[in-house]
Amino acid sequence: MSELYKLDYESPIGVIEISGTNDAISSIMFAERDIKINIMQEQTPQVLAECFSQLDEYFKGERREFTFPYILEGTIFQKNVWNALTGILYANTGSYKDIAVSIGNEKAIRAVGSANGRNKLSIVIPCHRIIGSNGKLTGYAGGLWRKEWLLQHERNFN
Template identity: 75%
Template structure:
């Protein structure tokens, strides 16, 4: 097993814990803490440094897609849901039903919701873009208030001139 490294990125809505190996990022999750515990160090692997920079660009409104290497650990079904999440465009939303249909399993709405909740790559695999079929915000591991902020942030950025 590869050694895991961590760096914390302070966002306007809380600290993001970025965890990965020297090869890829495996987790980007909001921490329930207000201060950075693990700051960038000289020995921080390049992939974590690149993830940190790209998160900074995202929160500054300068980035809409991510290019650093990451890995998802889950079942084939979960991975199919997470891959489908990647098709939801920046600043747009979809529903659990939309995802279920896109993976060819229209009746798997609850299972899609469960898989969505197990996504460990917040923002990059945009589970925050999933809302209820009725247009209401649904649960989010980082808190619905963060989901609301992220959606408003993306919508605000798309209104800016390019």
């Protein structure tokens, strides 16, 4: 197994901890702390530096898609859900039902919600773009205030 590296990105909505190997990113999660503890150094793998740079471009409104390599770690069903989430374009939204239908299992709405909540690649796998069928914000592991901020951010740069 490859060594795991971590790097913090200080976003406008809190510290984001990036984790990955020399080859791919495995996690991008909001850290519930105020200070960065991992800083970019010479030995920081290129893929982490690229993820950091692309997140920075996203928060500056200069990037809508992510191109660095990442690993989806989960069940086949979860991976199907997460892949479907990447089909929700920048500044757009969808519902759990939309995702269930897109993966050919329209009755799996609750399971889609559960998979959505287990997404470890925040922002890149855009679970923040999922809203309720009624148009209201639904849960978000990073907090509803962050979800609202991200949706507004994308609308501002669309």
